[in-house]
Amino acid sequence: MRIVHVIASIDPKFGGPQAVAQRIAAAQSALGHDVHVVSYGSADAQRKLFEMGRGIPNFSDIKWHILPEPDLFEKLACPGGRKLLRTVAQSASFLHLHGVWDPILLYAANTAKAFQVPYCLCTSGMLDSWSMQQKSWKKQIAFLLGYRRMLNQAKFLHALNVDEVLLMQPLGLRAPAVIIPNGIFPKEFDALPDKGRFRRQIGLPEGRRYVLFLSRLHIKKGLDILARAFQLVSYSHPDVDLVVAGPPDGAEEEFAQLVKEFGLESRVHVVGPIYGETKISALVDAACFCLPSRQEGFSIAITEALACATPVVITDACHFPEVGASEAGFIVSTDPAAVALGLIAMLDNPVMGKSMGVNGRRLVMENFTWPAIAELTIQNYRFAT
16 A cells, blocks of 8 residues: 655654654554654754664655645644645555644645545544633634534544543534544563663662653643642652653743742753653663653554653553553543642552553553554455445
């Protein structure tokens, strides 16, 4: 099949959807398909993309069609994007769109319809109740301007979990939802680095443990919740620090203010975005991983933490019930006290944490791998056509 993935930006700073698009594309290429990606990206974003891609199996087999970072006119009207889409999509077997609210996706759907090419759309949690409440008036206008039609005319909506399907139901969309989860490439996690590498890199003394947060510094990721939770943890666990890794995305100032207010400046290490081997080393060294999100589709960061045999403390809004069912970590509410209790329980029992880590690695390796997920996408493309 000739498969075309479309996403508004390939910049890694935007998190999960970018990682998903490139990994599904690579896994589909490994199955022998002709896979293309259409997107925008600055020279720096492209450099980061291809640096990170060196560690992804079959990444080099993807055909990339990347336009420069768009100005406002290009972002809204997409003249360059539409021209590129007409060239790439006209002989495609299937289009896979990633995201919801970007104009380039609306034009991609229209292009697919013009060429009678079927398409699906990965909603990435953007249509659940929490997400729809954010700037809701803009989204209602967007629905009137063609985005509802784009969703309704998709062959299927690529949902990441059962909760996402249920949370989309109030919108009354006509396209069926198909659950296709995220995953990992086992090859990326076969040989984990020795413990201590990341600790030395950030200058953390031997004997100090840390809780790791790894995600965009966005309000929905719950950094304010984590700051309040870690304040409680800090009283009973003076040997534990907090490491916050990820690109800035609007929540960093409030987080820094809370850290200062709580007197935790020496205990909290904000290290910026980390990728590749550095990211895996950070996960391996962590006493536990924590993502206290207000909303998630299917977190790549959680999945990678589990693959590194690192136990996790996550919220029920992460929609990852398999973590609890497989005893790979704790699932708590978004209340800071509940997050703190989960972290304290994990930190108080390292033996239990190690066992949970083993369970989590098994869970991911047996159920959430990109080669199997790619097969699932192909099956659904064929079924839809």
